[in-house]
Every structure is written in structure tokens, then in C-alpha cells.
Amino acid sequence: xxTPLADKIRPKTLDEVVGQDHILGKGCILRRMIESGHVPNxxxxxxxxxxKTTVAEIIAQRTNRALRKxxxxxxxxxxxxxxxxxxxxxxxxxxxxxxxxxIQYFNKKQQQSLLEFIEDGRITLIASTTENPYFAIFGAVLxxxxxxxxxxxxxxxxRPALERAxxxxxxxxxxxxxMEDGVLxxxxxxxxxxxxxxxxxxxxxxxxxxxxxxxxxxxxxxQRSAMRYDRDGDAHYDILSALQKSIRGSDPxxxxxxxxxxxxxxxxLSACRRLMVIAAEDVGLAYPQAIPIVKxxxxxxxxxxxxxxxxxxxxxxxxxxTAPKSNSxxxxxxxxxxxxxxxxxxxxxxxxxxxxxxxxxxxxEQGYLYPHDFPNHWTPQQYLPDELxxxxxxxxxxNKTEQTARAYWEKIKGERNA
Numbered sequence: 442x443x444t445p446l447a448d449k450i451r452p453k454t455l456d457e458v459v460g461q462d463h464i465l466g467k468g469c470i471l472r473r474m475i476e477s478g479h480v481p482n483x484x485x486x487x488x489x490x491x492x493k494t495t496v497a498e499i500i501a502q503r504t505n506r507a508l509r510k511x512x513x514x515x516x517x518x519x520x521x522x523x524x525x526x527x528x529x530x531x532x533x534x535x536x537x538x539x540x541x542x543x544i545q546y547f548n549k550k551q552q553q554s555l556l557e558f559i560e561d562g563r564i565t566l567i568a569s570t571t572e573n574p575y576f577a578i579f580g581a582v583l584x585x586x587x588x589x590x591x592x593x594x595x596x597x598x599x600r601p602a603l604e605r606a607x608x609x610x611x612x613x614x615x616x617x618x619x620m621e622d623g624v625l626x627x628x629x630x631x632x633x634x635x636x637x638x639x640x641x642x643x644x645x646x647x648x649x650x651x652x653x654x655x656x657x658x659x660x661x662x663x664q665r666s667a668m669r670y671d672r673d674g675d676a677h678y679d680i681l682s683a684l685q686k687s688i689r690g691s692d693p694x695x696x697x698x699x700x701x702x703x704x705x706x707x708x709x710l711s712a713c714r715r716l717m718v719i720a721a722e723d724v725g726l727a728y729p730q731a732i733p734i735v736k737x738x739x740x741x742x743x744x745x746x747x748x749x750x751x752x753x754x755x756x757x758x759x760x761x762x763t764a765p766k767s768n769s770x771x772x773x774x775x776x777x778x779x780x781x782x783x784x785x786x787x788x789x790x791x792x793x794x795x796x797x798x799x800x801x802x803x804x805x806e807q808g809y810l811y812p813h814d815f816p817n818h819w820t821p822q823q824y825l826p827d828e829l830x831x832x833x834x835x836x837x838x839x840n841k842t843e844q845t846a847r848a849y850w851e852k853i854k855g856e857r858n859a
Contacts, residue, residue, distance in 0.1 A: 446644035447637045450606050451495055456475050457501075458492045458592030459602050465496070472588050477505050477729030482559050484544075484578065485569040485646040487591030488676075497540040506538040506565065513546035523555055528563045528794035537564050546579035552742050559585055581663065593634025606640045607654075610647035620654040627656060631663035638663070670702050677708070680713050684758075689723045693762035700758045713739040716757050727840035734760060767838035776834045787826025818852045819823035 454457045455465050464471040474480055480500055501508035509524050558564040570577050574588050608614040624800040632639035642662045680702050687695035703712040720735040738757035741751035792809040810822050823830055837847040
């Protein structure tokens with residue numbers, strides 16, 4: 442029976458697990474829990490190929506508990522009941538360790554069906570998820586568990602595992618054929634922190650390269666595997682967040698990096714939408730021309746499509762990153778929305794109401810002052826409802842554009858109010 446190389450090389454001890462020293466290093470709390478044999482309900486959160494399943498298997502072996510595995514993408518309530526029925530049998534004497542992979546795909550009822558058994562200790566739950574557990578897992582399960590984050594494995598930490606994989610694939614370290622410079626480095630980097638991907642690439646290379654391991658083969662089998670991206674998952678929002686924060690922080694290099702990651706993953710729409718948001722939210726009134734310019738870049742990008750769309754979008758990202766910044770418009774509308782949501786509204790002042798709303802014969806003087814009839818097209822007049830008269834939402838930004846506007850209106854309003 443064929444056994445994948447990734448399973449053959451799976452670590453049997455905590456010392457063999459790579460890349461998770463922050464939780465499994467000497468003296469770290471998860472390691473101490475496992476070594477003590479007293480393991481609570483756990484939630485392992487992190488990307489694929491970082492050791493979550495491996496550590497669960499090591500825990501089961503060290504605590505002498507029967508290990509049962511379910512994948513929430515395919516498991517049903519009947520599978521849960523079958524495990525519960527085992528608790529009254531011989532296998533349940535020492536308790537059952539249930540490893541539930543991708544728990545976010547279980548609905549609330551399925552997750553809650555485990556509560557009684559994880560509370561009294563008959564089942565020790567180790568659930569894994571690639572999504573943020575504080576959003577993906579129901580509170581009742583989360584409150585009874587301890588969350589540990591597994592991180593993408595760095596290239597330097599992955600290298601020893603990849604060397605072992607090649608040695609095992611070829612039947613020993615002395616049997617590995619000559620390898621072109623850069624093969625290991627490329628596979629470690631291109632795997633995107635996923636050890637399983639790197640090992641799978643090594644297995645494929647070994648099956649077709651008996652005499653020499655070429656860098657071109659490594660590049661072919663590992664192409665695009667570094668792209669950790671799911672349009673509905675955390676990575677999608679992390680990259681969008683990083684793009685906006687890089688532009689907000691005026692770093693054009695980081696901006697084009699995250700833009701490139703979106704585009705390489707084929708997510709043209711999200712890139713266009715986020716750049717439009719940034720133009721209004723983070724540049725805003727400091728450089729109002731940015732909004733129509735970015736809109737033109739987005740229109741060009743959607744018209745030509747990929748790969749040429751990268752060019753106008755790169756221009757937009759760099760323009761926004763290097764433009765002066767102001768979030769005064771953002772803050773103003775958020776403050777106004779906060780008042781509305783708190784019920785601070787009030788009637789529209791009579792002089793601002795639509796005169797045509799009055800029926801025939803019931804017109805009455807509104808008292809509205811038409812600003813264009815006055816010098817500089819302005820005259821004092823209350824516009825906010827009476828309940829909010831005097832409320833200030835917009836504060837001028839410190840940039841040149843807004844300060845110029847401020848000086849202009851302070852002069853005009855000061856003269857008219859004098």
C-alpha cells in the first residue's frame with residue numbers, strides 16, 4: 442500500500458516538530474502540558490502543513506488515550522455518536538482523544554453535542570482550524586478550550602525536514618544524487634511555510650530525478666505553492682489589511698508587494714475595491730484628486746484585465762502611498778453615523794425642508810436664505826437640527842489643502858459674523 446512521503450517522515454517526538462518553538466520549545470507551556478500528561482481541551486489554530494495533526498498524534502501517544510480523528514468537512518453527527526458510544530467500552534477506559542480537523546465546518550448543534558463529554562473529561566478535544574477560532578468556533582466550545590497558534594514554518598526551520606525527506610525518498614542521505622545550488626532554498630521558500638507541500642515536492646522530484654536534482658524541476662513542482670490565499674479566509678483579509686496599512690503608512694514598496702500578492706492570486710476585484718476605499722479613507726481631502734485618478738486606474742485595469750491590469754493598479758498604489766494623508770472625512774462621517782445610531786437626529790429645520798412638500802394653499806414662509814444671493818456665496822444660517830445645533834463632526838486636517846480651505850472659510854465667515 443502506497444504511503445505518502447509526508448506520512449513516512451511525520452515526526453514521532455516533539456523535538457522533531459519544526460517551526461513551532463514558540464509553543465513547543467523547552468519550557469514552553471504547551472510542551473510542559475504534554476510532558477505532564479495532563480492535557481486539557483485544545484484548539485490548534487494556524488495554516489496547513491505546520492504540525493497540528495502531528496502534535497495531536499504525539500499527545501495521544503504520550504497520554505495513552507485512544508485517538509479518533511474526524512474531519513468536519515465530511516463528518517456527521519452519526520460519526521460523533523459512534524465515538525460517544527465507545528466511551529462505555531474497553532477503548533474508553535482511559536478516555537478518548539478526539540482530533541477534529543477543520544472544526545469551523547461543524548454547525549453549532551454538532552459542536553455543542555460534544556460539550557457534555559469534554560466537560561467531564563471522557564473526551565479530550567483537540568480541534569484544528571485554519572480560520573480565526575474566535576470567529577469560527579462557537580463560544581461554548583471555545584470557553585472550555587485553550588487556543589494555541591501554529592505559525593507558518595520559516596525556510597530556515599524547514600530545511601532540516603526537507604533534507605530528511607530527500608534522504609528518505611532516495612533510501613539514505615548518501616544516496617541522494619547531486620543537487621543544483623539553490624534547490625533546497627527554493628523549495629523551503631516556495632512552500633509558503635507548509636512543510637507538507639515541501640515534502641510532497643521532494644517526493645515528486647525524487648520520482649523523476651534519479652541522477653541529478655535540477656533547480657528547474659524544483660521551480661516547476663513548487664510553482665505558486667507559496668501563495669496562501671483563500672478569498673473567504675483569514676489570509677484574504679490579512680493581505681487586504683496589510684495593503685491598506687502599508688499605503689496609510691506611506692510605504693510604496695510594501696504597498697506594491699501586497700498588491701502583487703492579491704493579483705498573483707487572481708483577486709483583481711478585491712484589489713480594485715480596496716484601492717478605491719483607501720483613496721477616500723486615507724488620502725481623502727489632503728489630495729482630493731486621488732479619488733478620480735484611482736478610479737481611472739481601476740477602470741483601466743478592469744478594461745484590459747490581467748496581466749496588464751497590474752500596471753495601472755501599481756500606479757494607483759504608489760500614488761496613494763506617496764500622497765499626503767488625511768482621514769478627516771472618514772472621522773467626520775463616522776462621528777455623524779454614531780450620532781444617528783444613538784438616535785440623535787431631530788427634525789429637519791423648517792427653512793431646509795422641501796417647499797413642494799406643502800399642499801396647495803398651505804405654503805408659508807420658510808425663512809430659507811439662498812447663499813448665492815450673498816457675498817462670497819455664504820451667509821450665517823442653521824443647518825443641523827435644533828437638537829444638534831453646534832455639533833462639530835469635521836475637523837480640518839493638518840495638510841496644506843485642508844488648511845487652505847480652513848483659512849478661506851475662516852476669513853469669509855469671520856467677516857460676515859463680525
